[in-house]
Amino acid sequence: MLLSIIHGLFKPKQDIGELAQLAKAGNEEVLNDLLFAHAPFMKKTASFVCKRTIDEHDEEFSVAMHGFHEAIQRYKASEKASFLTFAHLIIKRRLIDFIRNESARKERVYLIEPSNEESSNQHYIFDEQSIHTYSETQRAQSRKEELLLYKQALANFNLTFEELTKCSPKHEDSRKTAFYIAQIVAQSEELYSYLDNNKKLPIKQLESLVEVSRKTIERHRKYIIAVVILLNSDYTYLKDYVKGEII
Incomplete structure:
Protein backbone atom coordinates (compact mmCIF):
# COMPACT_ATOMS: atom_id res chain seq x y z
CA MET A 1 0.00 0.00 0.00
CA TYR A 110 14.31 39.62 22.06
CA LEU A 111 16.37 40.84 19.12
CA ILE A 112 19.67 42.29 20.27
CA GLU A 113 22.44 40.75 22.35
CA PRO A 114 24.22 43.38 24.49
CA SER A 115 27.78 44.13 23.37
CA ASN A 116 30.70 44.86 25.70
CA GLU A 117 30.26 48.57 25.12
CA GLU A 118 26.58 48.52 25.96
CA SER A 119 24.71 48.21 29.16
CA SER A 120 24.42 44.70 30.57
CA ASN A 121 20.66 45.08 30.39
CA GLN A 122 19.08 43.03 27.58
CA HIS A 123 17.54 45.05 24.81
CA TYR A 124 14.02 44.26 23.77
CA ILE A 125 11.86 45.87 21.12
CA PHE A 126 8.20 45.53 20.49
CA ASP A 127 7.48 44.02 17.10
CA GLU A 128 3.71 44.38 17.18
CA GLN A 129 3.53 46.08 13.79
CA SER A 130 5.51 43.31 12.10
CA ILE A 131 3.31 40.66 13.68
CA HIS A 132 0.19 42.55 12.59
CA THR A 133 1.47 42.92 9.02
CA TYR A 134 2.40 39.24 8.83
CA SER A 135 -1.00 38.15 10.18
CA GLU A 136 -2.85 40.36 7.71
CA THR A 137 -0.83 38.93 4.81
CA GLN A 138 -1.60 35.39 5.91
CA ARG A 139 -5.30 36.15 6.33
CA ALA A 140 -5.45 37.65 2.83
CA GLN A 141 -3.80 34.54 1.38
CA SER A 142 -6.16 32.25 3.29
CA ARG A 143 -9.19 34.20 2.07
CA LYS A 144 -7.91 33.86 -1.49
CA GLU A 145 -7.56 30.09 -1.09
CA GLU A 146 -11.00 29.82 0.48
CA LEU A 147 -12.50 31.75 -2.44
CA LEU A 148 -10.96 29.22 -4.83
CA LEU A 149 -12.40 26.29 -2.86
CA TYR A 150 -15.78 28.02 -2.63
CA LYS A 151 -15.75 28.63 -6.38
CA GLN A 152 -15.13 24.91 -6.94
CA ALA A 153 -17.94 23.96 -4.55
CA LEU A 154 -20.37 26.33 -6.30
CA ALA A 155 -19.43 24.86 -9.68
CA ASN A 156 -20.78 21.49 -8.51
CA PHE A 157 -24.19 23.18 -8.42
CA ASN A 158 -23.61 25.01 -11.73
CA LEU A 159 -23.27 28.30 -9.89
CA THR A 160 -20.75 31.09 -10.42
CA PHE A 161 -19.84 34.27 -8.56
CA GLU A 162 -21.15 36.28 -11.51
CA GLU A 163 -24.57 34.63 -11.26
CA LEU A 164 -24.73 35.21 -7.51
CA THR A 165 -23.95 38.88 -7.96
CA LYS A 166 -26.92 39.20 -10.30
CA CYS A 167 -29.41 37.11 -8.33
CA SER A 168 -28.59 38.15 -4.74
CA PRO A 169 -31.63 39.67 -2.97
CA LYS A 170 -31.59 43.45 -3.26
CA HIS A 171 -33.75 44.17 -0.21
CA GLU A 172 -32.66 43.44 3.35
CA ASP A 173 -35.87 41.62 4.25
CA SER A 174 -35.57 39.34 1.23
CA ARG A 175 -31.93 38.61 2.04
CA LYS A 176 -32.75 37.76 5.66
CA THR A 177 -35.56 35.47 4.55
CA ALA A 178 -33.31 33.67 2.08
CA PHE A 179 -30.58 33.37 4.69
CA TYR A 180 -33.05 31.97 7.20
CA ILE A 181 -34.16 29.33 4.70
CA ALA A 182 -30.53 28.46 3.96
CA GLN A 183 -29.89 27.91 7.67
CA ILE A 184 -32.81 25.50 7.88
CA VAL A 185 -31.39 23.45 5.01
CA ALA A 186 -27.83 23.57 6.35
CA GLN A 187 -28.87 22.42 9.82
CA SER A 188 -31.14 19.59 8.65
CA GLU A 189 -29.35 16.38 7.74
CA GLU A 190 -32.31 15.25 5.63
CA LEU A 191 -32.70 18.52 3.70
CA TYR A 192 -28.98 18.99 3.19
CA SER A 193 -28.59 15.41 2.00
CA TYR A 194 -31.33 16.00 -0.56
CA LEU A 195 -29.58 19.15 -1.79
CA ASP A 196 -26.18 17.49 -1.92
CA ASN A 197 -27.43 14.40 -3.77
CA ASN A 198 -29.85 16.08 -6.19
CA LYS A 199 -28.10 19.42 -6.59
CA LYS A 200 -31.38 21.25 -6.08
CA LEU A 201 -33.40 22.61 -3.19
CA PRO A 202 -36.04 20.42 -1.51
CA ILE A 203 -38.65 23.08 -2.25
CA LYS A 204 -41.67 20.93 -1.43
CA GLN A 205 -40.34 20.15 2.06
CA LEU A 206 -39.36 23.76 2.64
CA GLU A 207 -42.85 25.01 1.80
CA SER A 208 -44.18 23.24 4.87
CA LEU A 209 -41.43 24.64 7.10
CA VAL A 210 -41.32 28.32 6.21
CA GLU A 211 -43.98 30.95 5.85
CA VAL A 212 -43.02 32.06 2.36
CA SER A 213 -44.38 31.11 -1.01
CA ARG A 214 -42.88 28.58 -3.38
CA LYS A 215 -42.35 31.43 -5.82
CA THR A 216 -40.18 33.28 -3.29
CA ILE A 217 -38.07 30.20 -2.60
CA GLU A 218 -37.57 29.60 -6.32
CA ARG A 219 -36.71 33.25 -6.95
CA HIS A 220 -33.86 33.11 -4.44
CA ARG A 221 -32.92 29.49 -5.13
CA LYS A 222 -29.34 30.15 -6.26
CA TYR A 223 -28.59 32.50 -3.38
CA ILE A 224 -30.01 30.03 -0.83
CA ILE A 225 -27.90 27.17 -2.22
CA ALA A 226 -24.77 29.33 -2.15
CA VAL A 227 -25.37 30.24 1.51
CA VAL A 228 -26.00 26.59 2.44
CA ILE A 229 -22.67 25.60 0.87
CA LEU A 230 -20.92 28.35 2.80
CA LEU A 231 -22.56 27.52 6.14
CA ASN A 232 -21.67 23.82 5.86
CA SER A 233 -18.09 24.53 4.83
CA ASP A 234 -14.81 25.05 6.63
CA TYR A 235 -14.27 28.49 5.10
CA THR A 236 -13.51 30.31 8.35
CA TYR A 237 -12.55 33.65 6.86
CA LEU A 238 -15.43 33.80 4.38
CA LYS A 239 -17.89 33.02 7.16
CA ASP A 240 -16.75 36.14 8.97
CA TYR A 241 -18.59 38.17 6.33
CA VAL A 242 -21.95 36.62 7.23
CA LYS A 243 -21.67 36.34 11.02
CA GLY A 244 -24.24 39.08 11.50
CA GLU A 245 -26.75 37.17 9.37
CA ILE A 246 -26.61 33.90 11.28
CA ILE A 247 -29.51 33.36 13.66
Missing part, protein backbone atom coordinates in the same frame (compact mmCIF):
# COMPACT_ATOMS: atom_id res chain seq x y z
CA LEU A 2 2.76 2.45 0.92
CA LEU A 3 4.63 2.01 -2.36
CA SER A 4 1.38 2.51 -4.24
CA ILE A 5 0.76 5.78 -2.44
CA ILE A 6 4.31 7.04 -2.94
CA HIS A 7 4.50 6.22 -6.64
CA GLY A 8 0.88 6.91 -7.49
CA LEU A 9 0.33 3.39 -8.75
CA PHE A 10 -3.00 2.71 -7.08
CA LYS A 11 -6.05 1.79 -9.14
CA PRO A 12 -7.47 4.53 -11.38
CA LYS A 13 -10.48 5.14 -9.15
CA GLN A 14 -8.55 4.88 -5.89
CA ASP A 15 -7.15 8.40 -5.72
CA ILE A 16 -5.85 10.15 -2.63
CA GLY A 17 -9.35 11.40 -1.78
CA GLU A 18 -10.60 7.82 -1.61
CA LEU A 19 -7.58 6.77 0.45
CA ALA A 20 -8.34 9.64 2.83
CA GLN A 21 -11.87 8.28 3.20
CA LEU A 22 -10.48 4.84 4.07
CA ALA A 23 -8.20 6.38 6.68
CA LYS A 24 -11.09 8.44 8.03
CA ALA A 25 -13.16 5.27 8.35
CA GLY A 26 -10.53 3.75 10.63
CA ASN A 27 -8.00 2.01 8.38
CA GLU A 28 -4.85 2.59 10.44
CA GLU A 29 -2.52 1.17 7.77
CA VAL A 30 -3.75 3.60 5.13
CA LEU A 31 -3.64 6.48 7.64
CA ASN A 32 -0.03 5.78 8.62
CA ASP A 33 0.99 5.32 4.98
CA LEU A 34 -0.61 8.62 4.00
CA LEU A 35 1.11 10.47 6.82
CA PHE A 36 4.49 8.93 5.92
CA ALA A 37 4.19 9.38 2.16
CA HIS A 38 3.09 13.02 2.42
CA ALA A 39 5.72 14.17 4.91
CA PRO A 40 7.46 16.13 2.08
CA PHE A 41 4.14 17.83 1.29
CA MET A 42 3.75 18.83 4.94
CA LYS A 43 7.31 20.20 5.10
CA LYS A 44 6.81 22.14 1.87
CA THR A 45 3.55 23.67 3.09
CA ALA A 46 5.06 24.53 6.49
CA SER A 47 8.13 26.06 4.84
CA PHE A 48 5.89 28.16 2.60
CA VAL A 49 3.87 29.49 5.53
CA CYS A 50 6.84 30.07 7.84
CA LYS A 51 9.07 31.57 5.12
CA ARG A 52 11.94 29.26 6.11
CA THR A 53 12.96 25.64 5.72
CA ILE A 54 11.07 23.30 8.02
CA ASP A 55 12.13 19.73 8.74
CA GLU A 56 10.88 16.94 10.97
CA HIS A 57 12.78 18.31 13.98
CA ASP A 58 10.83 21.57 14.00
CA GLU A 59 7.70 22.05 16.09
CA GLU A 60 6.04 23.55 13.01
CA PHE A 61 6.36 20.18 11.26
CA SER A 62 4.45 18.56 14.12
CA VAL A 63 1.74 21.21 13.72
CA ALA A 64 1.62 20.53 9.97
CA MET A 65 1.28 16.78 10.54
CA HIS A 66 -1.60 17.33 12.96
CA GLY A 67 -3.18 19.59 10.34
CA PHE A 68 -2.84 16.89 7.66
CA HIS A 69 -4.43 14.35 10.00
CA GLU A 70 -7.25 16.81 10.72
CA ALA A 71 -7.78 17.25 6.98
CA ILE A 72 -8.21 13.48 6.61
CA GLN A 73 -10.83 13.46 9.36
CA ARG A 74 -12.75 16.44 7.94
CA TYR A 75 -12.48 15.86 4.19
CA LYS A 76 -15.72 15.18 2.32
CA ALA A 77 -15.38 13.64 -1.11
CA SER A 78 -18.79 15.07 -2.05
CA GLU A 79 -17.30 18.55 -2.11
CA LYS A 80 -15.23 17.53 -5.17
CA ALA A 81 -12.37 19.75 -4.06
CA SER A 82 -8.85 18.33 -4.28
CA PHE A 83 -7.86 16.65 -1.01
CA LEU A 84 -4.36 18.10 -1.13
CA THR A 85 -5.76 21.59 -1.71
CA PHE A 86 -8.01 21.08 1.30
CA ALA A 87 -5.12 19.69 3.38
CA HIS A 88 -2.91 22.62 2.38
CA LEU A 89 -5.57 25.03 3.64
CA ILE A 90 -6.02 23.24 6.96
CA ILE A 91 -2.27 23.03 7.57
CA LYS A 92 -1.89 26.75 6.85
CA ARG A 93 -4.63 27.63 9.30
CA ARG A 94 -3.14 25.53 12.06
CA LEU A 95 0.32 26.99 11.48
CA ILE A 96 -1.05 30.54 11.47
CA ASP A 97 -2.86 29.80 14.74
CA PHE A 98 0.40 28.41 16.14
CA ILE A 99 2.36 31.49 15.06
CA ARG A 100 -0.25 33.82 16.56
CA ASN A 101 -0.24 31.95 19.85
CA GLU A 102 3.53 32.03 19.97
CA SER A 103 3.54 35.75 19.20
CA ALA A 104 1.01 36.43 21.95
CA ARG A 105 2.98 34.33 24.40
CA LYS A 106 6.19 36.16 23.56
CA GLU A 107 4.78 39.63 23.82
CA ARG A 108 8.24 41.04 23.49
CA VAL A 109 10.70 39.74 20.92
Whole structure:
Protein backbone atom coordinates (compact mmCIF):
# COMPACT_ATOMS: atom_id res chain seq x y z
CA MET A 1 0.00 0.00 0.00
CA LEU A 2 2.76 2.45 0.92
CA LEU A 3 4.63 2.01 -2.36
CA SER A 4 1.38 2.51 -4.24
CA ILE A 5 0.76 5.78 -2.44
CA ILE A 6 4.31 7.04 -2.94
CA HIS A 7 4.50 6.22 -6.64
CA GLY A 8 0.88 6.91 -7.49
CA LEU A 9 0.33 3.39 -8.75
CA PHE A 10 -3.00 2.71 -7.08
CA LYS A 11 -6.05 1.79 -9.14
CA PRO A 12 -7.47 4.53 -11.38
CA LYS A 13 -10.48 5.14 -9.15
CA GLN A 14 -8.55 4.88 -5.89
CA ASP A 15 -7.15 8.40 -5.72
CA ILE A 16 -5.85 10.15 -2.63
CA GLY A 17 -9.35 11.40 -1.78
CA GLU A 18 -10.60 7.82 -1.61
CA LEU A 19 -7.58 6.77 0.45
CA ALA A 20 -8.34 9.64 2.83
CA GLN A 21 -11.87 8.28 3.20
CA LEU A 22 -10.48 4.84 4.07
CA ALA A 23 -8.20 6.38 6.68
CA LYS A 24 -11.09 8.44 8.03
CA ALA A 25 -13.16 5.27 8.35
CA GLY A 26 -10.53 3.75 10.63
CA ASN A 27 -8.00 2.01 8.38
CA GLU A 28 -4.85 2.59 10.44
CA GLU A 29 -2.52 1.17 7.77
CA VAL A 30 -3.75 3.60 5.13
CA LEU A 31 -3.64 6.48 7.64
CA ASN A 32 -0.03 5.78 8.62
CA ASP A 33 0.99 5.32 4.98
CA LEU A 34 -0.61 8.62 4.00
CA LEU A 35 1.11 10.47 6.82
CA PHE A 36 4.49 8.93 5.92
CA ALA A 37 4.19 9.38 2.16
CA HIS A 38 3.09 13.02 2.42
CA ALA A 39 5.72 14.17 4.91
CA PRO A 40 7.46 16.13 2.08
CA PHE A 41 4.14 17.83 1.29
CA MET A 42 3.75 18.83 4.94
CA LYS A 43 7.31 20.20 5.10
CA LYS A 44 6.81 22.14 1.87
CA THR A 45 3.55 23.67 3.09
CA ALA A 46 5.06 24.53 6.49
CA SER A 47 8.13 26.06 4.84
CA PHE A 48 5.89 28.16 2.60
CA VAL A 49 3.87 29.49 5.53
CA CYS A 50 6.84 30.07 7.84
CA LYS A 51 9.07 31.57 5.12
CA ARG A 52 11.94 29.26 6.11
CA THR A 53 12.96 25.64 5.72
CA ILE A 54 11.07 23.30 8.02
CA ASP A 55 12.13 19.73 8.74
CA GLU A 56 10.88 16.94 10.97
CA HIS A 57 12.78 18.31 13.98
CA ASP A 58 10.83 21.57 14.00
CA GLU A 59 7.70 22.05 16.09
CA GLU A 60 6.04 23.55 13.01
CA PHE A 61 6.36 20.18 11.26
CA SER A 62 4.45 18.56 14.12
CA VAL A 63 1.74 21.21 13.72
CA ALA A 64 1.62 20.53 9.97
CA MET A 65 1.28 16.78 10.54
CA HIS A 66 -1.60 17.33 12.96
CA GLY A 67 -3.18 19.59 10.34
CA PHE A 68 -2.84 16.89 7.66
CA HIS A 69 -4.43 14.35 10.00
CA GLU A 70 -7.25 16.81 10.72
CA ALA A 71 -7.78 17.25 6.98
CA ILE A 72 -8.21 13.48 6.61
CA GLN A 73 -10.83 13.46 9.36
CA ARG A 74 -12.75 16.44 7.94
CA TYR A 75 -12.48 15.86 4.19
CA LYS A 76 -15.72 15.18 2.32
CA ALA A 77 -15.38 13.64 -1.11
CA SER A 78 -18.79 15.07 -2.05
CA GLU A 79 -17.30 18.55 -2.11
CA LYS A 80 -15.23 17.53 -5.17
CA ALA A 81 -12.37 19.75 -4.06
CA SER A 82 -8.85 18.33 -4.28
CA PHE A 83 -7.86 16.65 -1.01
CA LEU A 84 -4.36 18.10 -1.13
CA THR A 85 -5.76 21.59 -1.71
CA PHE A 86 -8.01 21.08 1.30
CA ALA A 87 -5.12 19.69 3.38
CA HIS A 88 -2.91 22.62 2.38
CA LEU A 89 -5.57 25.03 3.64
CA ILE A 90 -6.02 23.24 6.96
CA ILE A 91 -2.27 23.03 7.57
CA LYS A 92 -1.89 26.75 6.85
CA ARG A 93 -4.63 27.63 9.30
CA ARG A 94 -3.14 25.53 12.06
CA LEU A 95 0.32 26.99 11.48
CA ILE A 96 -1.05 30.54 11.47
CA ASP A 97 -2.86 29.80 14.74
CA PHE A 98 0.40 28.41 16.14
CA ILE A 99 2.36 31.49 15.06
CA ARG A 100 -0.25 33.82 16.56
CA ASN A 101 -0.24 31.95 19.85
CA GLU A 102 3.53 32.03 19.97
CA SER A 103 3.54 35.75 19.20
CA ALA A 104 1.01 36.43 21.95
CA ARG A 105 2.98 34.33 24.40
CA LYS A 106 6.19 36.16 23.56
CA GLU A 107 4.78 39.63 23.82
CA ARG A 108 8.24 41.04 23.49
CA VAL A 109 10.70 39.74 20.92
CA TYR A 110 14.31 39.62 22.06
CA LEU A 111 16.37 40.84 19.12
CA ILE A 112 19.67 42.29 20.27
CA GLU A 113 22.44 40.75 22.35
CA PRO A 114 24.22 43.38 24.49
CA SER A 115 27.78 44.13 23.37
CA ASN A 116 30.70 44.86 25.70
CA GLU A 117 30.26 48.57 25.12
CA GLU A 118 26.58 48.52 25.96
CA SER A 119 24.71 48.21 29.16
CA SER A 120 24.42 44.70 30.57
CA ASN A 121 20.66 45.08 30.39
CA GLN A 122 19.08 43.03 27.58
CA HIS A 123 17.54 45.05 24.81
CA TYR A 124 14.02 44.26 23.77
CA ILE A 125 11.86 45.87 21.12
CA PHE A 126 8.20 45.53 20.49
CA ASP A 127 7.48 44.02 17.10
CA GLU A 128 3.71 44.38 17.18
CA GLN A 129 3.53 46.08 13.79
CA SER A 130 5.51 43.31 12.10
CA ILE A 131 3.31 40.66 13.68
CA HIS A 132 0.19 42.55 12.59
CA THR A 133 1.47 42.92 9.02
CA TYR A 134 2.40 39.24 8.83
CA SER A 135 -1.00 38.15 10.18
CA GLU A 136 -2.85 40.36 7.71
CA THR A 137 -0.83 38.93 4.81
CA GLN A 138 -1.60 35.39 5.91
CA ARG A 139 -5.30 36.15 6.33
CA ALA A 140 -5.45 37.65 2.83
CA GLN A 141 -3.80 34.54 1.38
CA SER A 142 -6.16 32.25 3.29
CA ARG A 143 -9.19 34.20 2.07
CA LYS A 144 -7.91 33.86 -1.49
CA GLU A 145 -7.56 30.09 -1.09
CA GLU A 146 -11.00 29.82 0.48
CA LEU A 147 -12.50 31.75 -2.44
CA LEU A 148 -10.96 29.22 -4.83
CA LEU A 149 -12.40 26.29 -2.86
CA TYR A 150 -15.78 28.02 -2.63
CA LYS A 151 -15.75 28.63 -6.38
CA GLN A 152 -15.13 24.91 -6.94
CA ALA A 153 -17.94 23.96 -4.55
CA LEU A 154 -20.37 26.33 -6.30
CA ALA A 155 -19.43 24.86 -9.68
CA ASN A 156 -20.78 21.49 -8.51
CA PHE A 157 -24.19 23.18 -8.42
CA ASN A 158 -23.61 25.01 -11.73
CA LEU A 159 -23.27 28.30 -9.89
CA THR A 160 -20.75 31.09 -10.42
CA PHE A 161 -19.84 34.27 -8.56
CA GLU A 162 -21.15 36.28 -11.51
CA GLU A 163 -24.57 34.63 -11.26
CA LEU A 164 -24.73 35.21 -7.51
CA THR A 165 -23.95 38.88 -7.96
CA LYS A 166 -26.92 39.20 -10.30
CA CYS A 167 -29.41 37.11 -8.33
CA SER A 168 -28.59 38.15 -4.74
CA PRO A 169 -31.63 39.67 -2.97
CA LYS A 170 -31.59 43.45 -3.26
CA HIS A 171 -33.75 44.17 -0.21
CA GLU A 172 -32.66 43.44 3.35
CA ASP A 173 -35.87 41.62 4.25
CA SER A 174 -35.57 39.34 1.23
CA ARG A 175 -31.93 38.61 2.04
CA LYS A 176 -32.75 37.76 5.66
CA THR A 177 -35.56 35.47 4.55
CA ALA A 178 -33.31 33.67 2.08
CA PHE A 179 -30.58 33.37 4.69
CA TYR A 180 -33.05 31.97 7.20
CA ILE A 181 -34.16 29.33 4.70
CA ALA A 182 -30.53 28.46 3.96
CA GLN A 183 -29.89 27.91 7.67
CA ILE A 184 -32.81 25.50 7.88
CA VAL A 185 -31.39 23.45 5.01
CA ALA A 186 -27.83 23.57 6.35
CA GLN A 187 -28.87 22.42 9.82
CA SER A 188 -31.14 19.59 8.65
CA GLU A 189 -29.35 16.38 7.74
CA GLU A 190 -32.31 15.25 5.63
CA LEU A 191 -32.70 18.52 3.70
CA TYR A 192 -28.98 18.99 3.19
CA SER A 193 -28.59 15.41 2.00
CA TYR A 194 -31.33 16.00 -0.56
CA LEU A 195 -29.58 19.15 -1.79
CA ASP A 196 -26.18 17.49 -1.92
CA ASN A 197 -27.43 14.40 -3.77
CA ASN A 198 -29.85 16.08 -6.19
CA LYS A 199 -28.10 19.42 -6.59
CA LYS A 200 -31.38 21.25 -6.08
CA LEU A 201 -33.40 22.61 -3.19
CA PRO A 202 -36.04 20.42 -1.51
CA ILE A 203 -38.65 23.08 -2.25
CA LYS A 204 -41.67 20.93 -1.43
CA GLN A 205 -40.34 20.15 2.06
CA LEU A 206 -39.36 23.76 2.64
CA GLU A 207 -42.85 25.01 1.80
CA SER A 208 -44.18 23.24 4.87
CA LEU A 209 -41.43 24.64 7.10
CA VAL A 210 -41.32 28.32 6.21
CA GLU A 211 -43.98 30.95 5.85
CA VAL A 212 -43.02 32.06 2.36
CA SER A 213 -44.38 31.11 -1.01
CA ARG A 214 -42.88 28.58 -3.38
CA LYS A 215 -42.35 31.43 -5.82
CA THR A 216 -40.18 33.28 -3.29
CA ILE A 217 -38.07 30.20 -2.60
CA GLU A 218 -37.57 29.60 -6.32
CA ARG A 219 -36.71 33.25 -6.95
CA HIS A 220 -33.86 33.11 -4.44
CA ARG A 221 -32.92 29.49 -5.13
CA LYS A 222 -29.34 30.15 -6.26
CA TYR A 223 -28.59 32.50 -3.38
CA ILE A 224 -30.01 30.03 -0.83
CA ILE A 225 -27.90 27.17 -2.22
CA ALA A 226 -24.77 29.33 -2.15
CA VAL A 227 -25.37 30.24 1.51
CA VAL A 228 -26.00 26.59 2.44
CA ILE A 229 -22.67 25.60 0.87
CA LEU A 230 -20.92 28.35 2.80
CA LEU A 231 -22.56 27.52 6.14
CA ASN A 232 -21.67 23.82 5.86
CA SER A 233 -18.09 24.53 4.83
CA ASP A 234 -14.81 25.05 6.63
CA TYR A 235 -14.27 28.49 5.10
CA THR A 236 -13.51 30.31 8.35
CA TYR A 237 -12.55 33.65 6.86
CA LEU A 238 -15.43 33.80 4.38
CA LYS A 239 -17.89 33.02 7.16
CA ASP A 240 -16.75 36.14 8.97
CA TYR A 241 -18.59 38.17 6.33
CA VAL A 242 -21.95 36.62 7.23
CA LYS A 243 -21.67 36.34 11.02
CA GLY A 244 -24.24 39.08 11.50
CA GLU A 245 -26.75 37.17 9.37
CA ILE A 246 -26.61 33.90 11.28
CA ILE A 247 -29.51 33.36 13.66
